[in-house]
Amino acid sequence: MQKITFLFVFLFLISFSAQAQSTWQELDSIGITFLESQKFQEADLALNRALVLVEQEVGNQDTLYADILEKLLVSAYYQGKYQQATDYAKQVIQVKEKALGKNHIKYANSCNTLAALYYSQGLYAEAEPLYIEAKKVREKTLGKEHPVYASSCNNLAVLYESQGLYAKAEALYLESKEIKEKSLGKEHPDYATACDNLAILYGNQGLYTKAEPFYLEAKAIREKALGKEHPHYASSCNNLADIYNKQGLYTKAEPLYLEAKAIREKVFGKEHPNYASSCNDLASLYESQGLYAQAELLYIEAKKILEKVFGKEHVSYATACSNLAVVYNRQGLYAKAEPLYIEAVRVTENILGKQHPNYAGFISNLAILYMNQNLYAKAEPLYIEAKDIFNKYLGKAHPDYASACGNLAMLYERKGLYTKAEPLYREVIGNKKEQINNLLPTFSEKERIAYLKSIEHFFSNFQDFAIAYHKENPKITDELYNQNLFTKSLIFASTQKMRQQILSSGDSSLIQDFESWKKQKETYNKLIQQPKEEQEKSGVNLTQMASDINELEKSLSKRSTLFAEN
Secondary structure (H helix, E strand, O other): OOOOOOOOHHHOOOOOOOOOOOHHHHHHHHHHHHHHOOOHHHHHHHHHHHHHHHHHHHOOOOHHHHHHHHHHHHHHHHOOOHHHHHHHHHHHHHHHHHHHOOOOHHHHHHHHHHHHHHHHOOOHHHHHHHHHHHHHHHHHHHOOOOHHHHHHHHHHHHHHHHOOOHHHHHHHHHHHHHHHHHHHOOOOHHHHHHHHHHHHHHHHOOOHHHHHHHHHHHHHHHHHHHOOOOHHHHHHHHHHHHHHHHOOOHHHHHHHHHHHHHHHHHHHOOOOHHHHHHHHHHHHHHHHOOOHHHHHHHHHHHHHHHHHHHOOOOHHHHHHHHHHHHHHHHOOOHHHHHHHHHHHHHHHHHHHOOOOHHHHHHHHHHHHHHHHOOOHHHHHHHHHHHHHHHHHHOOOOOHHHHHHHHHHHHHHHHOOOHHHHHHHHHHHHHHHHHHHHHHHHHOOHHHHHHHHHHHHHHHHHHHHHHHHHOOOOOOHHHHHHHHHHHHHHHHHHHHHHHHHHHHOOOOHHHHHHHHHHHHHHHHHHHHHOOOHHHHHHHOOOHHHHHHHHHHHHHHHHHHHHHHHHO
């Protein structure tokens, strides 16, 4: 998820006078130390005692009082106590407004914090005016070229993206990125974060080729500025791995997931949520490949960590339950899966409500479980509810909406309700064809094959449906024939198109690289047909050579597409 800037006061350096600290100051300092080490209950004890002493000294309308409330709300947030954190944030705004006025930067920061809390609970309507208010005050006090104003643009963009308002989100992400480039330069970690956020936007729309260069840019910046053992570099590895995983490029994803996991283990230890996140992501990769035993162990490890850190009433714990349930469900272990799904739904409903995309995802998973057991009456209302939520918050072009349509279509097909299934299948196929048209022109041949393999089940499901339905609607067999031609011709057509565009470009550099690619591929094909001893004698690293050929082909494909567009 994109980084939302909270700008909590406790993150800033706190300076003290030369005089001896009073008791509330000592307790405040202790509370900060406990917060940083994620010992939240100890932090609450120290900070609540400090709050009582501050109120006795300066009253409850002083900014010192509000500062401690802000630290308490951070603690409540990380414990999953969102309502308590929200109540603290409302108190802080009241104090800041009365003490400093509505045009003060600290008032803007407090609006931003409350907005972030509403956002995390899926309360988008409540969050938007507060984000806009914070942005307006920051523009007035700091100007439109300040990094903090850029953060406001970013936060509002995250909100719009979550509602499927991609055009509004993109404009704000681009504005934030431009400000950070101008004010901080293109080698600054904050500029890398701006690249990351834009990449996430494109990735969430299935526009992986637009996302990848931004992820790569962010990763290169972080490696140079922070080093390869920094958590932010680990995040870059993880983000890049995610889009490869979603495209079925598993061999590219795995080493990146493993690198991120190793860094997080070294930096945070094996009982930290960030390490748990890496376990979860690597498990999802193995799950996608049907390696359920490996996935199960990692999901269990992640669940234990998150339960220990956050407790059982937290969205991260709910996600861990659902992930483990999916693995059991896919193996037919329904009795083990169902209570985990139900727990995930219960926790998410309590914390985020019944209109949040996370809730939609979990009820969809529960419906799949019932579907696998032919419990259609239980599955159908859950599928419909999930589809409506995804449509409202993510839009019809989103892959999650397509999956929801596909799930409901399969249910109607199994019940013999073909006229209800047909329009849903058409939505799925239309969604996937649009993604193909956006993605394939810039893939290498190897990546085209891998991507098509990752989505082929959508087309095969429609094929099975068409065969079952053709007696009632004979015309659907013509559509099936056209679809088969479409899928079979995709790789050949896009490869031929690339060659034609290169040779007709008149770009000597492009043509030279194309000829080099052909020669390298011919050499590689000859080498792999030789005995292993001969391969070793050649002194060529075939793995590296294959990677270099693939990257060169990908570069050629992108450059030839740009030529055609221009």
